[in-house]
Amino acid sequence: MSKRSSAKYKLDRRMGENIWGRPKSPVNKREYGPGQHGQRRKGKMSDFGIQLRAKQKLKGYYGDVTEKQFKKAYIEASRMKGDTGQNMIGLLERRLDAIVYRAKFAPTIWAARQLVSHGHIRVNGVKCNIASRRCAVGDVIELGSKAQEMALVIEAQSLAERDVPDYIGQDGNTKVSFVRVPSLDEVPYPVKMEPNLVVEFYSR
Structure with a gap:
């Protein structure tokens, strides 16, 4: 069994979003990133950075899913008929x-x-x-x-x-x-998830 290696709300701070919609999230108090330079970190993100962020957000939302398990879900979704991003959400929700x-x-x-x-x-x-x-x-x-x-x-x-x-x-x-098996629109994510960017990240 995989073990969570860091505090769960660190991901909220890093993304600047309340990913699980929890009232305890530190983002409810401060939306800027962690660290002494958090408020100044507003540089333009590259396409790779945007894709990586979308991947980390979706993977983090499901808790202790390992990178190996997450990538396996992508590979399986890509072999199924239909939209790979939608298929991936369906597999994670199952x-x-x-x-x-x-x-x-x-x-x-x-x-x-x-x-x-x-x-x-x-x-x-x-x-x-x-x-x-x-x-x-x-x-x-x-x-x-x-x-x-x-x-x-x-x-x-x-x-x-x-x-x-x-x-x-x-x-x-x-x-x-x-x-x-739900579609992306049916899943009650508190924040916007972009599985299409996750697909782009893995298919590079």
């Missing part, structure tokens, strides 16, 4: 930790990953602890009995900052189903 996060079983994507890796999530009635598992349309994801009483889960379900999207079908507070 990850089990992403679905747990979208279902509001966890307050953050990292908490969702932890819930899965600690064995609190069942897929089609079977315990699964692999956060990167790719779910299929129709799969039923539910919380284990211990997880239903966890303060973290109860807190997540009461969060007003985000809603459960249409492609996640709710069956009460503890069970959801993956209804369909």
